[in-house]
Amino acid sequence: MIIAIDGPAASGKGTIAQRLAVRYGLPHLDTGLLYRATAAALMGAGRDLYDERAAIAAARGLGLTEFDETMLRRREMGEAASVVAAMPGVREALLEAQRAFAARPAGAVLDGRDIGTVVCPRADVKIFVTASASARAQRRALELAQRGERADYGAILADIEKRDARDSARSAAPLRAAEDAVRLDTTHLSIEEAVAEAQRIVEAARVRA
Structure with a gap:
């Protein structure tokens, strides 16, 4: 069983994906970490983030588990x-690794921006998780504060809106819900409620199968 979970930043998709992976005994891949790790590799080498050739080389050199999540989550x-x-070249460089992860015999849970539309278009379950920008900014501010980092709500909201615009407008695999994805709005849901609703979506798909 392949479960594809997409959505914008701080919508709750990562936590939902982790919980579903545990519930169904499946491996989980947060594909967003691949792009964060690519950016971190560029920055660590003193390269320009907009240098696509260098970014592609960094993406090709990644493993799928060699991550310092604390640093990458900043x-x-x-x-x-x-x-x-x-960058289309970066997405292409990472595509096969993501598909290989999803092709494991028992299946997998993947979350990101283009899992249901590009990486796993034939996934058994597709969920598009969303929430209002203000709710997502509040969640991210709380998450940062709990880690002891500076949490400026206004700056975080501006970052989220900027990322939403960039992710939705890019030519390569823009952020959008797959036509057959079930939308899950978590704006007014606790994480427990959101996970429960996601599990109901998965169970409904299993019954149909």
């Missing part, structure tokens, strides 16, 4: 990842 890395993720 707010500035999210913005940097959005820059390299808009």
Whole structure:
């Protein structure tokens, strides 16, 4: 069973994906970390984030588990990842690795921006998780504050709106819901409620299958 979960930043898709992976005993891949790691590799080498040739080389050199998640989850890395993720060559370089992960015998849970539309268009379950920009900014601010990082709500909201615009407007795999995806709006849901609703979506798909 392949479960594809897409959605914008801070919508809750990552936590939902992790919980579903545990529930169904499936491996989980947060594909956003691949783009964050690509950006981090560029920055660590002192390269320009907009240097597509260097970004492609960095993407090709990645493994799927060699990540310092604490560093990659920082707010500035999210913005940097959005820059390299808009590059068609970077997305192409990472595509086969993501598909190989999804092709494991038992299946997998993948979350990102283009799982249901590009990476796994034939996924058994497709969920598009969304929430209002203000709700997502509040969640991200709380997450940063809990990690002891500076949490400026206004700046975070501006970053989220900028990333939404860039992710939706890019030519390569823009952020959008697959036609057969089930939309899950988490604006007014707790994480437990959102996970429960996602599980109901998965179970309904299993019954139909």
